[in-house]
Amino acid sequence: MDTPPLPFSARLRAATQGAHAAAEGQRYVTALVAGELDLAGYLDLVVQHHALYQALESAAEAMRSDPVAGGFVDDALTRLPALEADLTELAGPDWALRTAPHPATVAYADRIRAVAGTSPVRFIAHHYTRYLGDLSGGLYIGRAVARRYGLTDGSGVAFYAFDLITRPKAYKEAYRARLDALRLSPADEAALLDEVLLAYRHNTAVFAALARHVPDGPEITEAVA
Known part of the structure; x- marks a missing residue:
């Protein structure tokens, strides 16, 4: 009997596992979770997140009514208001100027x-x-950051609090089911995979730039092609 093909979400996860591990294994991430950075080192991450989610959530508005992508747009995921609250808490109301x-x-x-x-x-x-x-x-990083940097009242770590998602595991399972339900051509599947891999390379490059905050020096990574 032929083995049934893996669902698209499983194939996507397997194909990007190495790139995902490379991003998460960056020295900045381990230093942040270990509490080896000062608060400015954490603040710098929040600044980078704001720029990224500003771009992504603007695109989400453009895709909200799209028949393929619209099903993934969910206001429960929106991070920009939380990031702006975190920046105000950590850097003051004039954070955008500084x-x-x-x-x-x-x-x-x-x-x-x-x-x-x-x-x-x-x-x-x-x-x-x-x-x-x-x-x-991200949820693990949020808990570690709150504990290590004395932000246990939630101020400064609102980005990691998904108040409208009470069961993250179930939400992720439903998300992967939506991926599996997509009717994509082989070319579209390949484009989606290539873009995920590119996103991970960009993310790794951002963490490498943040490694300037790590006490033992910067981390070297290849430029994103």
């Missing part, structure tokens, strides 16, 4: 703007990479 994204973040945000507002499958790729990561390792 902070700026790194060039690696600008390149990542520019890529999202270039493709996610017009290509449904590439929008899904960036949406999947960011939000499923937020609901997986």
Whole structure:
């Protein structure tokens, strides 16, 4: 008997496992979770997140009524208000005048703007990479950051609190079911996979830029092609 093909979500997860591990294994991430950075090192991550989610959530509005991508747009995932609250808490009400994204973040945000507002499958790729990561390792990072940096009242870590998603595991399972229900051509599947891999490379480059905050020096990574 022939083995049934793996669902698309399983194939996508398997094909990107190495890239995902490379991003999560960056020295900045381990130092942040271990509490080895000062608060400015954490604040810098929040600044980068704001630039990225500004681009992604703008694309989400453009895709809200799209027959392919619209089913992934969910206000329960929206992060911009939480990020702006975190920046106000950590850097003051004039944070926008005193902070700026790194060039690696600008390149990542520019890529999202270039493709996610017009290509449904590439929008899904960036949406999947960011939000499923937020609901997986991101929740662990949020708890660690709150504990390590004395933000246990929730102030400064609102980004990691999905108040409208009470069961993250069930939400992720439903999300993967939506991926599996997509009727994509082989070319569209390939484009989605390629864009997820590119998103992970961009994310790794952002973490490498943030490694300037790590006490033992910067981390070297290849530029995103």
